[in-house]
Amino acid sequence: MSFETKNIRENISLKGSTKIVVEFFEFALNSILFQRAIYPPEDFKMVKKYGLNVLVTIDDSLKSYLKKLLTQVEVWINAGKISKLILAIMNVENREILERWQFDIQIIDEENKENKGPGGGKKQRTDQEIKNEIQAIIRQITASVTFLPVLEDECTFNILAFTDKDAEVPAEWDDSDPLIIQNPEYVRLRSFSTKNHKVDAIVSYRLGFYDDPKR
Amino acid sequence: MKLTSPPSRAKSAKSVGGSPKTPIASQSDLFKIFKSCKKKSPKSIIKKEILKLDVIANDWICPATPSKGKKNKFQCDRFIPVRETMGEPSEQLRIPQRESGKEQYLNSNELEYQEKLAEACGVSLEKRILAFNLQPPSSQKDDLRQLYNQPMKLSTIQFKRRILTSPERVLDAPGLLDDYYLNLLDWSIKNMVAIGLDQCVYIWNADTGGVTSLERTNPSDYIASLSWSYNGDYLAVGTSDGDIQIWDVLKEQKIRSMLGHTARVGVITWNKHIISSGCKDGNIWHHDTRVAQHKVAELIDHTSEVYGLKWNSNGDQLASGGNDNRVNIWDARASTPRLTKNNHVAAVKALAWCPWQSHILASGGGSYDRHIHFWNVSSDARVKSIDTGSQVTSIIWSKDFKELLSTHGFPNHNMTIWSYPTLNKTADIPAHESRILHSTISPDNQVVATAASDENLKIWRVFQNARKNEKSKNSDKENTGSVFGGCTIR
Numbered sequence: 001m002s003f004e005t006k007n008i009r010e011n012i013s014l015k016g017s018t019k020i021v022v023e024f025f026e027f028a029l030n031s032i033l034f035q036r037a038i039y040p041p042e043d044f045k046m047v048k049k050y051g052l053n054v055l056v057t058i059d060d061s062l063k064s065y066l067k068k069l070l071t072q073v074e075v076w077i078n079a080g081k082i083s084k085l086i087l088a089i090m091n092v093e094n095r096e097i098l099e100r101w102q103f104d105i106q107i108i109d110e111e112n113k114e115n116k117g118p119g120g121g122k123k124q125r126t127d128q129e130i131k132n133e134i135q136a137i138i139r140q141i142t143a144s145v146t147f148l149p150v151l152e153d154e155c156t157f158n159i160l161a162f163t164d165k166d167a168e169v170p171a172e173w174d175d176s177d178p179l180i181i182q183n184p185e186y187v188r189l190r191s192f193s194t195k196n197h198k199v200d201a202i203v204s205y206r207l208g209f210y211d212d213p214k215r
Numbered sequence: 216m217k218l219t220s221p222p223s224r225a226k227s228a229k230s231v232g233g234s235p236k237t238p239i240a241s242q243s244d245l246f247k248i249f250k251s252c253k254k255k256s257p258k259s260i261i262k263k264e265i266l267k268l269d270v271i272a273n274d275w276i277c278p279a280t281p282s283k284g285k286k287n288k289f290q291c292d293r294f295i296p297v298r299e300t301m302g303e304p305s306e307q308l309r310i311p312q313r314e315s316g317k318e319q320y321l322n323s324n325e326l327e328y329q330e331k332l333a334e335a336c337g338v339s340l341e342k343r344i345l346a347f348n349l350q351p352p353s354s355q356k357d358d359l360r361q362l363y364n365q366p367m368k369l370s371t372i373q374f375k376r377r378i379l380t381s382p383e384r385v386l387d388a389p390g391l392l393d394d395y396y397l398n399l400l401d402w403s404i405k406n407m408v409a410i411g412l413d414q415c416v417y418i419w420n421a422d423t424g425g426v427t428s429l430e431r432t433n434p435s436d437y438i439a440s441l442s443w444s445y446n447g448d449y450l451a452v453g454t455s456d457g458d459i460q461i462w463d464v465l466k467e468q469k470i471r472s473m474l475g476h477t478a479r480v481g482v483i484t485w486n487k488h489i490i491s492s493g494c495k496d497g498n499i500w501h502h503d504t505r506v507a508q509h510k511v512a513e514l515i516d517h518t519s520e521v522y523g524l525k526w527n528s529n530g531d532q533l534a535s536g537g538n539d540n541r542v543n544i545w546d547a548r549a550s551t552p553r554l555t556k557n558n559h560v561a562a563v564k565a566l567a568w569c570p571w572q573s574h575i576l577a578s579g580g581g582s583y584d585r586h587i588h589f590w591n592v593s594s595d596a597r598v599k600s601i602d603t604g605s606q607v608t609s610i611i612w613s614k615d616f617k618e619l620l621s622t623h624g625f626p627n628h629n630m631t632i633w634s635y636p637t638l639n640k641t642a643d644i645p646a647h648e649s650r651i652l653h654s655t656i657s658p659d660n661q662v663v664a665t666a667a668s669d670e671n672l673k674i675w676r677v678f679q680n681a682r683k684n685e686k687s688k689n690s691d692k693e694n695t696g697s698v699f700g701g702c703t704i705r
Contacts, residue, residue: 059352065349065351069347083342160344160345163345173345173348175343175344176345176346178344
């Protein structure tokens with residue numbers, strides 16, 4: 001009996017945690033698409049979220065695209081089958097990868113935490129704490145415009161998901177190469193964690209012809 | 216100095232690594248020096264001190280110092296807290312190019328490199344990498360911005376011409392039969408407008424305003440159709456009892472009568488010396504006006520009354536429409552239709568060939584259909600369609616403006632001008648109080664006449680072309696179509 005209730009409670013908190021993570025992805029992807037000017041700024045509207053003004057697309061086709069994408073991601077997170085979500089920005093013409101926004105999703109193992117002892121096990125995180133952490137990442141995405149190279153050509157993007165081998169894969173998803181950037185530069189962004197998940201963010205980008213003027 | 220140095224140093228180190236021009240000898244020397252330095256390097260307590268020194272030395276000695284040794288000591292910077300885990304695949308890639316034992320080096324490091332790369336990029340061999348294969352929506356909305364950035368004046372002034380929405384002249388046409396299935400109005404190349412009012416044909420001279428009528432002898436039938444010959448000398452008249460008469464207009468007398476149809480002739484049209492006639496029984500006949508045996512061809516396909524007939528400008532294709540909702544295209548010498556289109560869901564009377572694209576035909580359907588379809592006759596395809604919202608009774612193309620005018624019946628009784636091929640509505644004129652039955656265009660392509668069941672014949676100057684008028688004034692004052700004298704028929 002008690003086992004069951006515990007199970008249910010866990011299930012609920014997992015669902016809640018997944019919801020937070022997916023919601024974060026939605027806003028993060030929207031912010032990246034806006035900040036990196038993949039879509040024209042007039043396609044976005046401002047929305048209050050995480051105590052910030054976040055820009056969200058109003059373009060119906062993009063909305064439905066993201067929705068389709070994130071519903072599947074949600075399924076994978078719930079099943080614990082996904083480890084990374086990557087947004088790769090590429091040149092439309094030559095398909096060269098210019099930027100790669102990587103979000104690592106780790107499942108926080110309750111038992112492991114207990115093994116670590118009282119020092120390792122964290123207390124239940126409040127919503128406010130999570131919100132602040134997410135806010136910091138969104139802020140960093142916004143701020144990243146300052147150091148990322150200007151995307152001069154027209155760009156599009158692609159979404160990659162790193163899943164377990166046994167994950168269920170709908171028809172919209174294909175096996176792919178990791179779309180790694182040649183000669184990349186990395187910047188690690190902050191991370192946030194909910195009760196069940198920890199999400200890290202890294203942006204890697206192509207150096208371009210950065211070092212030429214120096215010589 | 217210390218604060219700002221790490222990012223810039225990282226860059227310089229990179230640039231050094233990537234320089235192919237640096238001579239190998241000097242570099243390997245430096246390597247040795249560097250290695251020896253490294254061995255002597257003091258312990259961690261004074262690491263910071265060394266760090267500072269390193270920075271300076273780096274700036275001082277030579278920008279060609281490889282950054283490899285440094286990396287071990289200096290593992291984090293402002294941007295990357297843990298550089299080790301990130302790996303620097305680019306650097307490793309380049310090293311073999313500098314070394315003489317090229318392949319060996321690469322092989323020994325390849326696995327490690329792969330692992331590091333995998334780690335850095337999050338690739339695990341146990342995992343699957345999946346790409347969302349739906350294409351993200353295109354971001355090409357810049358075109359739109361360009362559109363808005365264009366100066367507004369240009370687009371509006373150039374493309375929006377003023378169209379007079381009031382008739383230039385209204386003539387009384389009493390006794391005009393309110394029958395959609397007749398063709399009772401035609402404008403000749405000699406600027407004469409012929410209209411059939413019940414049993415009589417009246418000819419209105421648009422130059423002088425004079426009205427004449429054709430003296431018909433047997434008033435038992437009524438006029439069902441009329442059409443001017445191409446030179447404007449003769450008028451062909453189809454009657455309700457199946458007769459086709461040819462009248463010499465100047466002499467005001469009937470030249471010949473071509474009998475044969477058993478029912479009323481709802482439409483006739485000329486193609487040089489050939490008259491094509493559409494009959495109530497669904498047959499289309501070609502009559503050669505020069506020979507005694509006038510009937511030269513019989514086109515049988517329509518199952519119901521034919522009242523739309525138009526030859527294209529070359530005279531090699533005939534379009535027909537009828538009460539069986541069908542549009543047929545006939546080659547001039549063929550007796551079976553080349554194309555049959557059944558897209559209309561109501562009777563087809565309005566037919567018109569595009570004057571500048573000879574393979575485009577516009578056809579308009581009746582009150583249940585309300586559509587104008589555009590056909591590419593050579594490719595057999597429907598090019599475009601408009602839902603006009605009311606019964607289409609006739610279509611006229613304007614060559615000068617690349618537009619077409621459609622007249623309508625129930626429910627709007629209006630007259631609409633569309634641009635082609637964009638199919639934007641250029642003007643919408645509430646023309647008559649009841650359905651517009653017939654329309655025709657003047658020989659100078661500027662004026663349109665419409666006749667409606669409210670017994671009015673209205674003249675509209677909707678395609679006024681100022682430039683053309685000036686030219687014609689200068690060259691030839693007689694050729695007008697712009698001067699109207701008299702006022703009423705009858």
